Amino acid sequence: MTKSKKNQKCFCFSNLKKKNKNTELFYEYYSAPPLEPNYNIKYYKRKIMKCKFCGHFTAKHKIKVNEFYKKNYSIIAHGKNMIKKFRKINSLKSKSDNHHRVKRILSYFRNYKKKDINLLDVGSGLSIFLYELKKKVNWKLTGLEPDINFVRFAKKIKVNVIHSNLKSNIFKKEKFNIISMNKIIEHVKEPVKLLKISKKLLIQNGYVYIEVPDGYTASKHKKGKFREEFFVDHLHVFTRRSLKKCIELAGLKLLNLKSIKEKSGKYTLFAFAKKAA
Numbered sequence: 367m368t369k370s371k372k373n374q375k376c377f378c379f380s381n382l383k384k385k386n387k388n389t390e391l392f393y394e395y396y397s398a399p400p401l402e403p404n405y406n407i408k409y410y411k412r413k414i415m416k417c418k419f420c421g422h423f424t425a426k427h428k429i430k431v432n433e434f435y436k437k438n439y440s441i442i443a444h445g446k447n448m449i450k451k452f453r454k455i456n457s458l459k460s461k462s463d464n465h466h467r468v469k470r471i472l473s474y475f476r477n478y479k480k481k482d483i484n485l486l487d488v489g490s491g492l493s494i495f496l497y498e499l500k501k502k503v504n505w506k507l508t509g510l511e512p513d514i515n516f517v518r519f520a521k522k523i524k525v526n527v528i529h530s531n532l533k534s535n536i537f538k539k540e541k542f543n544i545i546s547m548n549k550i551i552e553h554v555k556e557p558v559k560l561l562k563i564s565k566k567l568l569i570q571n572g573y574v575y576i577e578v579p580d581g582y583t584a585s586k587h588k589k590g591k592f593r594e595e596f597f598v599d600h601l602h603v604f605t606r607r608s609l610k611k612c613i614e615l616a617g618l619k620l621l622n623l624k625s626i627k628e629k630s631g632k633y634t635l636f637a638f639a640k641k642a643a
């Protein structure tokens with residue numbers, strides 16, 4: 367944890383290390399919330415700290431969350447039968463979060479529908495987003511996914527997914543018009559860093575689409591503490607202010623940011639941003 371301690375700074379530059387001055391203890395957990403997937407955590411103890419300036423929530427604990435994604439996240443989060451889960455989500459059609467995500471993105475990029483677009487989806491998971499997008503546009507679609515089970519699954523449904531992550535620097539020459547990150551940056555210690563890497567992979571005037579859990583709205587809910595926005599795999603839970611700041615610190619130009627309640631009940635913030643000259 368010594369390494370992460372020096373990064374205990376909020377995006378709004380208030381220093382979380384100055385004890386209790388700029389940050390307050392918001393939630394404290396000694397056992398997993400009832401609906402949290404079972405990650406087999408031995409000593410369950412964690413805190414959620416809240417920045418007094420921008421409202422951003424930061425997780426504080428010693429649980430090795432990064433280990434989750436290497437092999438078994440797919441199985442723990444989605445069960446062993448991925449095809450079953452995939453079919454279930456697909457059958458939801460307009461009741462699925464993904465349906466509305468695809469709609470949102472295609473509506474935003476309506477002028478690009480017939481153009482040659484190169485899109486990268488970071489952390490493509492079950493590939494539902496790319497699978498749906500593929501039906502609607504002729505874009506070049508690529509997924510990036512660290513979990514081999516998800517990569518194998520993508521092959522089965524004929525979606526192009528590479529087994530890697532953004533940090534591995536695998537795209538030496540390829541640039542993208544659009545990079546999507548659906549519920550990804552809340553899982554990493556340094557979201558700004560991840561956005562900076564994405565920026566490098568964009569063409570000039572290329573776009574990023576970002577979705578994150580909306581901590582502000584979730585925290586107002588009477589069961590806020592136990593909601594999935596605050597589950598253990600989220601190292602950051604955002605507010606409008608903190609997401610905006612995060613995007614700006616990565617050197618991207620924010621174009622649109624909204625708070626929504628998804629069909630699944632999740633409170634989500636989404637943003638479109640641009641790599642402007």
Ligand SMILES: [Zn+2]
Nearest residue numbers: 376378417420
């Ligand atoms: Zn802050």
